[in-house]
Amino acid sequence: MRSRVDVGRRGRPRSNRLRGAVIAAVMIAMTIRTMPAWAKPERIVSMNLCTDQLVMLLADRERIASVSYLAADPHASALAGDVAGVRINHGLAEEILPMKPDLVLAGAFTTRPTVFLLRRLGYLVVELPVAANLDDIRSNIRAVARAIGEPRRGEALIAAFDGKLPPQHPNSGPRPRAVLYWANGYTSGKDTLANAAVEAAGFRTLGSELGITGTSQLPLETLLAADPDVLIVGRERDGPALANETFRHPALRRAFATRPKVSVPDYLWVCGTPFVADAIARLSAVREAGRHEGRVGVADK
Amino acid sequence: MNLLSTNSVSVSLGHAQVLAGVDLEIASGEVVGLIGPNGAGKTTLLRAMAGLLPLDGGVIQLNCEPLHKIARKVLARTLAYLPQGGGSHWAVTVETLVTLGRLPHRSPWAAPSDADRAAVARALDACDVAQFGDRPITHLSGGERTRVLLARALAGEPKVLLADEPVAGLDPGHQLDVMATLRELAASGAGVVVVMHDLTLAARFCDRLALLFEKRIAAEGRPTTVLSADMLARCYGVRAYHGTANGNDIVVPLERTGAGGDHART
Amino acid sequence: MTADPTIAERRREGTPVLLPLLAVAVLAAFTASLLVGPAAIGVRETIDALLAGEVETTALIVREVRLPRALLGLLIGATLGLSGAALQGFLRNPLAEPGLVGVSASASFGAVLTFHTGLAGLFALALPLGGMAGACIGVVVVQALAGRDGSPLTLILAGIAVTSFAAALTSLALNLAPNPFAALEIMFWLMGSLADRSFEHVWLSAPFMVAGWLLLATLGRPLDALTLGEDAAQTLGFDLRAVRHRLVFGTALCVGAATSVAGAIGFVGLVVPHLLRPLVGHRPSALLPASALGGAVLILVADVAVRLLSPSRELKLGVLTALVGAPFFLFLVLRLRKELL
Numbered sequence: 012m013r014s015r016v017d018v019g020r021r022g023r024p025r026s027n028r029l030r031g032a033v034i035a036a037v038m039i040a041m042t043i044r045t046m047p048a049w050a051k052p053e054r055i056v057s058m059n060l061c062t063d064q065l066v067m068l069l070a071d072r073e074r075i076a077s078v079s080y081l082a083a084d085p086h087a088s089a090l091a092g093d094v095a096g097v098r099i100n101h102g103l104a105e106e107i108l109p110m111k112p113d114l115v116l117a118g119a120f121t122t123r124p125t126v127f128l129l130r131r132l133g134y135l136v137v138e139l140p141v142a143a144n145l146d147d148i149r150s151n152i153r154a155v156a157r158a159i160g161e162p163r164r165g166e167a168l169i170a171a172f173d174g175k176l177p178p179q180h181p182n183s184g185p186r187p188r189a190v191l192y193w194a195n196g197y198t199s200g201k202d203t204l205a206n207a208a209v210e211a212a213g214f215r216t217l218g219s220e221l222g223i224t225g226t227s228q229l230p231l232e233t234l235l236a237a238d239p240d241v242l243i244v245g246r247e248r249d250g251p252a253l254a255n256e257t258f259r260h261p262a263l264r265r266a267f268a269t270r271p272k273v274s275v276p277d278y279l280w281v282c283g284t285p286f287v288a289d290a291i292a293r294l295s296a297v298r299e300a301g302r303h304e305g306r307v308g309v310a311d312k
Numbered sequence: 313m314n315l316l317s318t319n320s321v322s323v324s325l326g327h328a329q330v331l332a333g334v335d336l337e338i339a340s341g342e343v344v345g346l347i348g349p350n351g352a353g354k355t356t357l358l359r360a361m362a363g364l365l366p367l368d369g370g371v372i373q374l375n376c377e378p379l380h381k382i383a384r385k386v387l388a389r390t391l392a393y394l395p396q397g398g399g400s401h402w403a404v405t406v407e408t409l410v411t412l413g414r415l416p417h418r419s420p421w422a423a424p425s426d427a428d429r430a431a432v433a434r435a436l437d438a439c440d441v442a443q444f445g446d447r448p449i450t451h452l453s454g455g456e457r458t459r460v461l462l463a464r465a466l467a468g469e470p471k472v473l474l475a476d477e478p479v480a481g482l483d484p485g486h487q488l489d490v491m492a493t494l495r496e497l498a499a500s501g502a503g504v505v506v507v508m509h510d511l512t513l514a515a516r517f518c519d520r521l522a523l524l525f526e527k528r529i530a531a532e533g534r535p536t537t538v539l540s541a542d543m544l545a546r547c548y549g550v551r552a553y554h555g556t557a558n559g560n561d562i563v564v565p566l567e568r569t570g571a572g573g574d575h576a577r578t
Numbered sequence: 579m580t581a582d583p584t585i586a587e588r589r590r591e592g593t594p595v596l597l598p599l600l601a602v603a604v605l606a607a608f609t610a611s612l613l614v615g616p617a618a619i620g621v622r623e624t625i626d627a628l629l630a631g632e633v634e635t636t637a638l639i640v641r642e643v644r645l646p647r648a649l650l651g652l653l654i655g656a657t658l659g660l661s662g663a664a665l666q667g668f669l670r671n672p673l674a675e676p677g678l679v680g681v682s683a684s685a686s687f688g689a690v691l692t693f694h695t696g697l698a699g700l701f702a703l704a705l706p707l708g709g710m711a712g713a714c715i716g717v718v719v720v721q722a723l724a725g726r727d728g729s730p731l732t733l734i735l736a737g738i739a740v741t742s743f744a745a746a747l748t749s750l751a752l753n754l755a756p757n758p759f760a761a762l763e764i765m766f767w768l769m770g771s772l773a774d775r776s777f778e779h780v781w782l783s784a785p786f787m788v789a790g791w792l793l794l795a796t797l798g799r800p801l802d803a804l805t806l807g808e809d810a811a812q813t814l815g816f817d818l819r820a821v822r823h824r825l826v827f828g829t830a831l832c833v834g835a836a837t838s839v840a841g842a843i844g845f846v847g848l849v850v851p852h853l854l855r856p857l858v859g860h861r862p863s864a865l866l867p868a869s870a871l872g873g874a875v876l877i878l879v880a881d882v883a884v885r886l887l888s889p890s891r892e893l894k895l896g897v898l899t900a901l902v903g904a905p906f907f908l909f910l911v912l913r914l915r916k917e918l919l
Contacts, residue, residue, distance in 0.1 A: 120760045138699075461806075
């Protein structure tokens with residue numbers, strides 16, 4: 012279990028490298044200096060974990076008036092370490108109004124009453140849909156970049172993201188079957204970011220094969236009967252939780268005693284950010300390792 | 313002139329017929345006792361006369377007008393119904409409860425008028441419960457509660473009072489008081505129908521008795537005729553002692569005859 | 579004649595003291611609701627913001643965030659208190675509450691369906707409109723199930739049936755939620771809250787709530803008469819079927835509208851009438867206005883408490899009322915048991 016946490020930690024330098032690349036790309040873009048004439052928002056408030064991270068990747072820190080409290084949660088946010096110094100909000104109108112934002116970024120499903128209230132009061136609110144595939148990540152980056160008046164930075168970030176993705180190889184080698192297995196025995200299928208990431212890493216997923224759309228419960232029996240090659244689990248949260256009991260089921264442990272069990276930290280792919288590329292890279296590495304050893308994969312334990 | 317009359321009234325509860333062709337007339341100024349064995353349909357007949365039940369057949373008229381054609385408010389002002397073993401669902405004071413009897417007379421949203429308050433005071437007095445006025449009804453004994461509920465019915469100053477066993481559970485003194493109160497109400501021009509089981513009391517205070525047996529009126533008329541040994545044997549299945557004291561009939565059931573009572577219960 | 583004429587006067591004095599007291603409490607709680615929030619705004623500033631014409635941030639917060647919130651607290655609290663008192667009076671059961679007739683559950687389901695279909699994201703009023711549609715369907719079904727007579731028992735049974743069915747459908751919608759964020763948002767909404775509601779919500783729900791109140795307000799006398807039982811009430815001139823219709827539609831209008839804008843807030847409709855009943859001499863008619871005011875006080879105070887206890891990440895209002903309400907309910911049950919023994 013310890014080692015799985017370590018996998019998560021090892022992810023950090025990679026995401027830092029990505030950010031380094033992004034910043035470099037942005038620098039280049041900045042030197043071209045062909046800024047459009049429109050007024051750029053100077054007091055951006057983000058109320059959603061996903062827009063938090065995108066705006067932090069795309070906008071200069073002094074233009075960000077506030078991000079949501081979740082941006083500072085290291086389990087959920089890939090940029091938790093960079094939040095220091097930015098004001099935190101909890102998605103309440105009373106917190107946001109005194110900041111006099113000239114742009115509010117929100118998720119399409121969260122803090123509904125506040126979004127409508129802010130709109131009613133004449134504030135510019137840009138809502139971002141939940142990313143369900145890799146294209147959504149690109150369009151979300153583009154949407155935020157356009158909203159904050161940084162289209163070039165957006166394109167640079169997309170380019171960096173695409174650069175990190177493994178090359179598309181539809182016929183190169185076997186496509187082992189992976190199963191996503193979350194706390195409480197949930198799995199993800201079509202129209203989910205995690206599923207798209209696993210497929211992009213060269214796997215087939217049990218969720219897609221079973222025709223599951225969205226996230227729903229997967230009976231342990233079905234999972235075992237399908238005999239998947241790789242088990243991909245969400246990172247176990249600290250502290251006791253009934254939700255984690257499913258991971259400790261003896262049948263599951265025995266079945267995957269010799270097969271690879273990969274854990275991907277939530278912050279890499281809970282949101283449609285470029286960090287999803289890190290998750291894909293990690294999964295892709297597991298698949299490659301399996302190919303080289305003539306097996307499907309190796310246990311990351 | 314008849315105040316209230318039922319003409320060949322038939323009533324069913326569910327699929328069971330409870331009354332079959334009942335004819336009964338109540339004139340103003342008289343107290344009619346409704347007697348009969350358990351399950352004979354006394355309460356059903358009283359509820360039908362109060363307009364609470366749909367009729368299978370026949371008609372019930374109040375002041376020569378069919379009951380169902382009379383407006384609710386008018387009917388409520390004319391007729392009072394005292395259910396058997398009724399009580400209060402909330403712990404309201406006695407006076408509040410009795411004042412409910414004035415509801416049909418009050419105009420919407422208005423507080424009780426002086427006339428209302430006077431009627432309530434008279435009713436409290438008549439039933440000997442004025443001393444409990446500000447006590448919650450739940451703090452009274454069963455007998456006291458019964459009298460309070462009668463006071464509620466009297467407070468509406470009805471032209472017709474239908475009382476279902478108003479003396480059940482009362483001590484002998486208050487039984488006499490309640491019956492005397494009903495007589496007074498009749499004396500003021502009202503018609504009273506009272507369901508009861510005490511035959512002596514019925515004989516003494518009622519002008520007429522109607523003996524209900526097997527969905528029909530088996531006998532109707534002066535108490536002495538209705539309470540004949542033959543009738544009591546046939547309908548109640550009892551042999552009774554008949555006597556007189558101070559000019560009043562005394563009817564005391566002594567033993568089962570074994571015939572009618574069992575029959576009545578089937 | 580021994581009747582003490584002052585008895586009547588003394589009793590009538592009971593409510594005229596209570597109602598102004600409750601009204602003052604409502605006013606105080608309403609003011610507190612305007613003064614409390616994550617943005618620190620002083621008393622003077624709040625008053626200035628309410629009266630002054632200019633649109634400053636402070637004015638905006640007070641007028642467009644706190645004022646509608648306080649108004650909704652008032653309206654919804656009064657709705658829950660009033661309908662709870664009316665239902666307890668009609669069913670003659672101190673354990674009855676507005677949720678019993680199935681309106682809350684069906685309104686919740688209607689609202690959840692707008693989440694589920696994504697309609698809720700399109701425009702602000704989709705959610706409350708969905709809730710009201712749900713309440714309407716719920717009340718029609720309850721009426722159809724309850725049949726033509728005015729019997730309280732069939733009403734309770736029909737209400738329980740509709741409540742269970744709507745709750746099951748809500749769970750199903752949660753199960754089939756398009757994504758975990760939507761499911762979470764549905765869960766949060768179901769817990770009941772007044773956070774960041776706007777005047778749009780007030781304008782949408784207030785007419786329905788007031789219409790519901792008017793219907794319920796006509797029930798004072800029939801409810802008083804029902805103290806004597808159904809037969810006696812009918813012979814006092816009340817059409818129990820019409821009474822039940824008014825009760826059910828009145829409750830549906832106001833509770834449906836309340837649930838549609840604030841989610842399900844439990845226990846207020848149960849606790850408030852029960853607390854105030856002894857203070858109005860147990861009279862169902864006197865309990866109606868007292869309970870409406872009491873409900874408003876309770877919701878406003880609870881909504882202030884929610885903001886004070888967790889200023890940033892708000893505790894949900896429905897959670898708080900249940901946290902306070904459930905132990906009270908237990909106490910109620912224990913006391914009832916003692917009375918019966």
